[in-house]
Amino acid sequence: MSERIAVVGVGRMGANMARRLAESGYSVTAVFDSRPAVAAELARELGCQSPDTLAGVTAVADIVLTVVSDDRAMDQIFSKKKGDSLLSGAKSRIFINCATVSPAIHNEVQKRARKAGAESLEACMASSITQARNGTLYLMVGGDRKVFERVEPVLKALSDGGKLLRYIGPTGTAAQVKALVNMVMNINTAGLAEGLGLGAALGLDLKALMEVFSQTGANSRVLVTDGEDMVNREHSCFFSAAHAAKDSGIALALARKARLKTPLAAAAYGQYRRMVSAGLGELDKSGVAELTFKGRGAKARRRKASRR
Amino acid sequence: MSERIAVVGVGRMGANMARRLAESGYSVTAVFDSRPAVAAELARELGCQSPDTLAGVTAVADIVLTVVSDDRAMDQIFSKKKGDSLLSGAKSRIFINCATVSPAIHNEVQKRARKAGAESLEACMASSITQARNGTLYLMVGGDRKVFERVEPVLKALSDGGKLLRYIGPTGTAAQVKALVNMVMNINTAGLAEGLGLGAALGLDLKALMEVFSQTGANSRVLVTDGEDMVNREHSCFFSAAHAAKDSGIALALARKARLKTPLAAAAYGQYRRMVSAGLGELDKSGVAELTFKGRGAKARRRKASRR
Secondary structure (H helix, E strand, O other): OOOEEEEEOOOHHHHHHHHHHHHOOOEEEEEEOOOHHHHHHHHHHHOOEOOOOHHHHHHOOOEEEEOOOOHHHHHHHOOOOOOOOOOOOOOOOEEEEOOOOOHHHHHHHHHHHHHOOOEEEEEEEOOOHHHHHHOEOOEEEEOOHHHHHHHHHHHHHHEHHHOOEEEEEOOOHHHHHHHHHHHHHHHHHHHHHHHHHHHHHOOOOHHHHHHHHHHOOOOEHHHHHHHHHHHHOOOOOOOEHHHHHHHHHHHHHHHHHOOOOOHHHHHHHHHHHHHHHOOOOOOEHHHHHHHOOOOOOHHHHHHHHHHO | OOOEEEEEOOOHHHHHHHHHHHHOOOEEEEEEOOOHHHHHHHHHHHOOEOOOOHHHHHHOOOEEEEOOOOHHHHHHHOOOOOOOOOOOOOOOOEEEEOOOOOHHHHHHHHHHHHHOOOEEEEEEEOOOHHHHHHOEOOEEEEOOHHHHHHHHHHHHHHEHHHOOEEEEEOOOHHHHHHHHHHHHHHHHHHHHHHHHHHHHHOOOOHHHHHHHHHHOOOOEHHHHHHHHHHHHOOOOOOOEHHHHHHHHHHHHHHHHHOOOOOHHHHHHHHHHHHHHHOOOOOOEHHHHHHHOOOOOOHHHHHHHHHHO
């Protein structure tokens, strides 16, 4: 537990991971965010630093967890150009990259890290904010197995003592698995929204309909997590529609490259893109029901606007 | 148990339901099929009649279960024209229609039955051949509640003592629910096939991938029932791709009528139609993976042809 740990990107996920590690007895030395005030507040809470620069983060940490929004953000924080970068003075550091980004950027970051004398791993998360806080994240790790073993205790603290920790394979493979998980989840979610929306249009009792779904071949994890929320229009964000669009997009790019036709994945991507275009991208993924229940969607937009 | 029961349409489902009812102590007096030899063989097994005509079935039964292939078959067996029909001499009979057909034909048959002094119910099944044999069918019933109550003991014998029996609502509603169940199931199945097919194309360990799916938002009933079969190309038919196409088609027609956009349902329908066009319609619904794994499909067709 002597390693010094920093977290870069402390939105709700990253902040909860930092809290969990601090609680587990790890020395969290620094947090960083593109919004300095957010990092400063968390630093006060945890009694750690919030350096002004990425290089300042690397200077005070042995292990740096990153939880940033997309490939572009990964490219920036691991910049190889002159200017601020996590790679400045990064010799013997280990970077653990937890955001859902493309397999390609994981490979690129791994290359850059090695050039700087550091190592990098991908630790893709298939869970959400509550699980981050409780240290019960499902974690899929890609990268060098020996590097994985060196940071295994830290990852165990985040994944129910390791019960939910899976080493997948070389760099890029965990991100591939994660993209497939979210691709299938998004298909099931968008499909469920159609089933419930059509049930509503037919005037069926949706509670009874969901009970039938749960007992039959229509059952799924998202029925349990999102079914009621779809009916009740409770779309507080755990996993945003914008993220769903991004992740399905990553999977579709892999499919295109493999010359594979994936019409269901394309249809789900289309729905989540439609949500983003309609200004509903910050709703939870369950919000896709706003597109499939009659008389919703436009109304939801108006309500959202009036709340601002 | 004094009611005389007949079963019309004794493919594997109908035959197993007849066997189960006979075993449960009911008097199965007649079976009928458009293939007379099939009916005659089952009649020998059960020690009952296999009348030459539909009117002959109605003559010896109080309750007639029908398990036929589609709307057209329903229209024929309940013909209101001159010629052979279940409705000849049908006064006070109760027809229980178990096939997955459109809500519209259930309504039409109900109308015709009442005109003939009879009653009809829909008892839509969300299970398969094994469950029919064991009397553990998930049954969704639509129609007049009083008529439902009169035949409830018979339906209980087919649905684990009634544990899996659900009264849904007026005629047509059970068929609507059934169409929605299969629509969502087909989406989840076709989506899973894409996830596994893309995983295979990326060279991932599919056993590990399925384990991850099962622990995450990608989990679903069809992952349990169809995942391994997709990987192993084990597509022995429990629920055929042709049926999947038909049922998704029924749901899409309901969506069109409700002016609802259902792109996932449309994509799943497209995949199952593609299977039918490619001569793969008699494979199990898991066979949709033949369209999403590289190098399959055409090969499967050739292998199938060489087995004939």
